[in-house]
Amino acid sequence: MSLVTTTEMFKKAYDGGYAVGAFNVNNMEIVQGITEAAGELKSPVILQVSKGARAYANHTYLVKLVEAAVIENPEIPIALHLDHGDTFELCKSCIDGGFTSVMIDASSKSFEDNIALTKQVVEYAHDHGVVVEAELGTLAGIEDEVVVESGKEAYTRPEEVEEFVSRTGCDSLAIAIGTSHGAYKFTAAQCTRNEEGILVPPPLRFDVLEECIKRLPGFPIVLHGSSSVPQEFVKMVNEYGGNMPDAVGIPEEQLRKAATLAVCKINIDSDIRLAMTGNIRKYFAEHPDHFDPRQYLKPARQAVKDMVAHKIKYVLGSDGKA
Ligand SMILES: [Zn+2]
Secondary structure: OOOOHHHHHHHHHHHHHHHOOEOOOOOHHHHHHHHHHHHHHHOOOEEEHHHHHHHHHOHHHHHHHHHHHHHHOOOOOEEEEEEOOOOOHHHHHHOOOOOOOOEEEEOOOOHHHHHHHHHHHHHHHHHHEEEEEEOOOOOOOEEEEEEEOOOOEEEOOHHHHHHHHHOOOOOOOEOOOOOOOOOOOHHHHHHHEEEOEEEEOOOOOOOHHHHHHHOOOOEEEEOOOOOOHHHHHHHHHHOOOOOOOOOOOOHHHHHHHHEEEEEEEEEEOOHHHHEEEEEEEHHHOOOOOOOOOHHHHHHHHHHHHHHHHHHHHHOOOOOOOO
């Protein structure tokens, strides 16, 4: 199988009540960990590249790593997606350069400007057999170069979604219902604490999601910023010399519920970063004499694989759906 677009994936996910995981890739170990898990579990998967990843690893290296993963995992559909494209030129460069899907994120612009830029990308993408994700509403948090201050986020207004989708022709829509980018999704003031003293974030706005679904029947919805920041990995980081107090994410059971509804793509990045970092820190602490990068990148790659397998089975529900 060669790289695919998300069209077929999303149709099956919508009808089947599950979501496809979109995981950010930056290097070989991450690509391998994700696709080995998806391959073994017979799950479709989206590998996504941010502007920052492209700046870090270089477009060609990333595309070739993903192409290698496609060859190694011929039984599962894999899409290559641009995460948070912010200009027409960036989207065009990825469309011309082998991506099967791009996101144009003009959500910080006015409604009319968002429509105009999204439409321009959709026209070019569709002419080249590539699909487009757009965004309405603004998520809080930090993701690579996308920074939205707490308090500046805005839930998607359901009354705008039909007009936006019909005027732009986009293929999927990212909406803001309370997810957030990064490992510090909420301030302590926005949360409550459970009996163990762990922060509990405000629940996702399922009412906003339901309203969007009603207005866009059959249309794939995307959730960004959907890491759960598992406390076992925060603990591991902190135990081995890290300092990440009060990191908090979206509870997995809420994401599982969203996946059974119209949410067809769930973006997960921070959890992979955390699992890698925790395991590398642990490795260094336990093996102070080791210096071969393969020695610590091997458990890091395994941690990526275990994390993705967990998400596929218990959050996305996409195992066996390839
Ligand atoms: Zn995002």
